[in-house]
Amino acid sequence: MSVTAAKGFTASGIAAGIKENGNPDLALVVNTGPRRAAAGVFTANRVKAAPVLWSEQVLKGGQIAAVVLNSGGANACTGPLGFQDTHRTAEKAADVLGEGAAEIAVASTGLIGIRLPMDRLLPGVEKAAAELSAHGGEKAAIAIKTTDSVHKTAVVERDGWTVGGMAKGAGMLAPGLATMLVVLTTDADLGAPELDKALRAATRTTFERVDSDGCMSTNDTVLLLASGAAGTTPAYEEFADAVTEVCAELARQLVGDAEGASKDIRVEVVGAASEDDAVDVGRSIARNNLLKCAIHGEDPNWGRVLSAIGTTSAAFEPDRLNVAINGVWVCRNGSVGEDRELVDMRYREVRITADLAAGEESAVVWTNDLTADYVHENSAYSS
Amino acid sequence: MSVTAAKGFTASGIAAGIKENGNPDLALVVNTGPRRAAAGVFTANRVKAAPVLWSEQVLKGGQIAAVVLNSGGANACTGPLGFQDTHRTAEKAADVLGEGAAEIAVASTGLIGIRLPMDRLLPGVEKAAAELSAHGGEKAAIAIKTTDSVHKTAVVERDGWTVGGMAKGAGMLAPGLATMLVVLTTDADLGAPELDKALRAATRTTFERVDSDGCMSTNDTVLLLASGAAGTTPAYEEFADAVTEVCAELARQLVGDAEGASKDIRVEVVGAASEDDAVDVGRSIARNNLLKCAIHGEDPNWGRVLSAIGTTSAAFEPDRLNVAINGVWVCRNGSVGEDRELVDMRYREVRITADLAAGEESAVVWTNDLTADYVHENSAYSS
The missing domain is CATH 3.60.70.12 (L-amino peptidase D-ALA esterase/amidase)
Known part of the structure; x- marks a missing residue:
């Protein structure tokens, strides 16, 4: 094949x-x-x-x-x-x-x-x-x-x-x-x-x-x-x-198959004013080392998602942001939403949805968690 | 005091x-x-x-x-x-x-x-x-x-x-x-x-x-x-x-005192066409997870420095880039320079110098290595 x-x-x-x-x-x-x-x-x-x-x-x-x-x-x-x-x-x-x-x-x-x-x-x-x-x-x-x-x-x-x-x-x-x-x-x-x-x-x-x-x-x-x-x-x-x-x-x-990863993270940004905004926000979330560590620890840390969104120039109002992790809207209107204890993070695939509440556009960016194995593999293997 | x-x-x-x-x-x-x-x-x-x-x-x-x-x-x-x-x-x-x-x-x-x-x-x-x-x-x-x-x-x-x-x-x-x-x-x-x-x-x-x-x-x-x-x-x-x-x-x-770090990395960018270019390149190097893992492993991996420089829009020609790690110019003109075995990386402070060969401006950005301890601290501690 x-x-x-x-x-x-x-x-x-x-x-x-x-x-x-x-x-x-x-x-x-x-x-x-x-x-x-x-x-x-x-x-x-x-x-x-x-x-x-x-x-x-x-x-x-x-x-x-x-x-x-x-x-x-x-x-x-x-x-x-x-x-x-x-x-x-x-x-x-x-x-x-x-x-x-x-x-x-x-x-x-x-x-x-x-x-x-x-x-x-x-x-x-x-x-x-x-x-x-x-x-x-x-x-x-x-x-x-x-x-x-x-x-x-x-x-x-x-x-x-x-x-x-x-x-x-x-x-x-x-x-x-x-x-x-x-x-x-x-x-x-x-x-x-x-x-x-x-x-x-x-x-x-x-x-x-x-x-x-x-x-x-x-x-x-x-x-x-x-x-x-x-x-x-x-x-x-x-x-x-x-x-x-x-x-x-x-x-x-x-x-x-990413090096050392234990989670595959699907970051979906919805409600964006433009596709570019959605991709920018998706990448910012996908690159946040602290969030990637939290996901590794199966911690639905939505505060780190908001921190990552806040570093972009995308159109949004901080107090209108919503974030779901594996379908649970743990952040609503920029503040605490549903009970984070409801989030089940045992499986390899983790879905983060960030709603910018600023439009109709969306994008999906994939990333992985950050793990000790990633560090080991890349501090020992010269590539 | x-x-x-x-x-x-x-x-x-x-x-x-x-x-x-x-x-x-x-x-x-x-x-x-x-x-x-x-x-x-x-x-x-x-x-x-x-x-x-x-x-x-x-x-x-x-x-x-x-x-x-x-x-x-x-x-x-x-x-x-x-x-x-x-x-x-x-x-x-x-x-x-x-x-x-x-x-x-x-x-x-x-x-x-x-x-x-x-x-x-x-x-x-x-x-x-x-x-x-x-x-x-x-x-x-x-x-x-x-x-x-x-x-x-x-x-x-x-x-x-x-x-x-x-x-x-x-x-x-x-x-x-x-x-x-x-x-x-x-x-x-x-x-x-x-x-x-x-x-x-x-x-x-x-x-x-x-x-x-x-x-x-x-x-x-x-x-x-x-x-x-x-x-x-x-x-x-x-x-x-x-x-x-x-x-x-x-x-x-x-x-x-950065979480989990074992190295303090001083990234100095010299030969930049502008201070903004120097800062941009310094940050790109400072944020490169693969390089930060390599430094943790005491690996003078200059290829990862060049990869990081290449993602910026700073003024430079790839085949004129020079990189020193702890004073040893391991990369000259975008290719192999001095023997990497000469680099002593045993100490906590590591100095990376990136010469863009494009001007007279410079900047210093500090960062840390990426370690398993960082991952542990940030997957266990919800912050």
């Missing part, structure tokens, strides 16, 4: 020796056509990894023949030599696949500031090409894991066409996008402009609304490749819906 | 029974004149506690006769009844002291969303007034502690006049101001406008540049009271310097 659920794609995942522990670390996804239209969305961080700079260039042509992805090293903050490494990776894949390097996208994830071991990576590209298969999607998804505990895939099937994808990401999850690598594939027959429009619409309300730890990565990459192999062109809205559905499913999996 | 180091002030600190554990929880600071000029700076949070709303009104008159401070309850998000509680507190102090309530400032700290026990607080005001003393500064500083492990005071003596102060704050430390209560006193003879100017200048580069956990409080209050008892009027610059020195000392103590 994964990236090979749609017709017209082969993939593989192998251990090239980039990771010292010998786990799979190199994936290859190839579009076998007949079309090779593509779109991409990248990190908004101004410190961009070499593969991001490279793949942004590739996408200017609107076509991707193949994507090489590696875990075990981000190739970020590695200077001109790091960029050469990415270039050599693309050229190697181009040689092996009989393509032009200008249509080979590259994505990397792992430690920042370390050069990749090219003496292992380049032979790995050959090995990955030799193992390409129309059933290789799972192996590819496994090979891009870093601290992920599970690999992440999703598929949506429609009438005669399919959108599938894989994702990796467990830390540095924050807007612009959500610190991850994602490859989506479809056999629908669409051109680059429609793919771009559908992908931007989908990421805006899915990956860009995941904020696990407020930290934005240097390597975020979301690619959408279309092979046209299904021989059908769906209506744009229908296609965009399917892409959004796959992205939402993958985004939910990212939250569910 | 503390608020009674300057002549013309009395203070006290007592246990009124607001805190269930019987610890001191009510402080009174009285300006015995001959002048009672005052200035104040308050939280930028739009959700403001009742005592903040009250004291902002008091300061419009430019005079404060006395300040009542309580720990054990923030009186935030308590609605109109909570505001009445603050009003009654001021009236009680006014009665006991023979003053007008319009010159009584009130400050509260503790749990959000809980009404104060007025049946204990009001008798406490009487008791505190009975214990007022020219040596009561230490007791007052002790009575405003919440999760603070130590009370915090500072004094600067100049030629014939003095500035002293006390502070409380250990969590919710973030700009606009730093989630704390601070009372500063001076016996210099100055009017409200000069006090206001000096206080705003001082807080801008001290309390507003402490960002322990990115969380902005509903109750931040910094008051400066002048008695004129020294009978001397210093030059403005000299006075402002003294106020800044006291604020810097108290701010440093706040960082040093």
Whole structure:
């Protein structure tokens, strides 16, 4: 399934020796056509990894023949030599696949500031090409894991066409996008402009609304490749819906596997004067460390929600704010509401609803609790 | 010392029974004149506690006769009844002291969303007034502690006049101001406008540049009271310097006592095109949870510093950034610099220097590491 659920794609995942522990670390996804239209969305961080700079260039042509992805090293903050490494990776894949390097996208994830071991990576590209298969999607998804505990895939099937994808990401999850690598594939027959429009619409309300730890990565990459192999062109809205559905499913999996987290927190802001206000408030709540600690302690601490709302410039009056936690309106009109003892927080998913009482707009942002395990994982693991 | 180091002030600190554990929880600071000029700076949070709303009104008159401070309850998000509680507190102090309530400032700290026990607080005001003393500064500083492990005071003596102060704050430390209560006193003879100017200048580069956990409080209050008892009027610059020195000392103590922290991190941004850029970048670094975990693990993870810089809109080129940790330039020109093994991170104070190579401006922001103890303290303690 994964990236090979749609017709017209082969993939593989192998251990090239980039990771010292010998786990799979190199994936290859190839579009076998007949079309090779593509779109991409990248990190908004101004410190961009070499593969991001490279793949942004590739996408200017609107076509991707193949994507090489590696875990075990981000190739970020590695200077001109790091960029050469990415270039050599693309050229190697181009040689092996009989393509032009200008249509080979590259994505990397792992430690920042370390050069990749090219003496292992380049032979790995050959090995990955030799193992390409129309059933290789799972192996590819496994090979891009870093601290992920599970690999992440999703598929949506429609009438005669399919959108599938894989994702990796467990830390540095924050807007612009959500610190991850994602490859989506479809056999629908669409051109680059429609793919771009559908992908931007989908990421805006899915990956860009995941904020696990407020930290934005240097390597975020979301690619959408279309092979046209299904021989059908769906209506744009229908296609965009399917892409959004796959992205939402993958985004939910990212939250569910966030480093050290014990709770998945769905922050819904309603009654906002604008969608921008709703997103701003949602992110402010999602990034409040004190609240995230309270949720970890299963404490329905609505005062911390109000503190977070109060730091934004959204339209609201403090004495009209309402907050529900798991459906109990513990804060009404900016003050004490229903009994907080009524809130049941035993389960992994926690729902916070903040009503700004200022309009009709809304937005959902996902985050996680802040735990001692998060601290342990990120003070011991250099990433 | 503390608020009674300057002549013309009395203070006290007592246990009124607001805190269930019987610890001191009510402080009174009285300006015995001959002048009672005052200035104040308050939280930028739009959700403001009742005592903040009250004291902002008091300061419009430019005079404060006395300040009542309580720990054990923030009186935030308590609605109109909570505001009445603050009003009654001021009236009680006014009665006991023979003053007008319009010159009584009130400050509260503790749990959000809980009404104060007025049946204990009001008798406490009487008791505190009975214990007022020219040596009561230490007791007052002790009575405003919440999760603070130590009370915090500072004094600067100049030629014939003095500035002293006390502070409380250990969590919710973030700009606009730093989630704390601070009372500063001076016996210099100055009017409200000069006090206001000096206080705003001082807080801008001290309390507003402490960002322990990115969380902005509903109750931040910094008051400066002048008695004129020294009978001397210093030059403005000299006075402002003294106020800044006291604020810097108290701010440093706040960082040093932040909840669960094991490191105090001094983030200095140099080579910035503007001071605003330097502050923005400093805050972005100071708020990066992944970096704060790495520092906790004594890992000189400069990649996370670059990631944080990259999220800002400050003027810089990624390939010209330099980062030093404890004096070792581990990142040069956006890539690997000196050997990270040279960085000694055993001590509590850690210095991060980020050089944007874009100008001549600079700023310092203080923060703390992110630890499992922070998580424990804030998931168990409802505040």
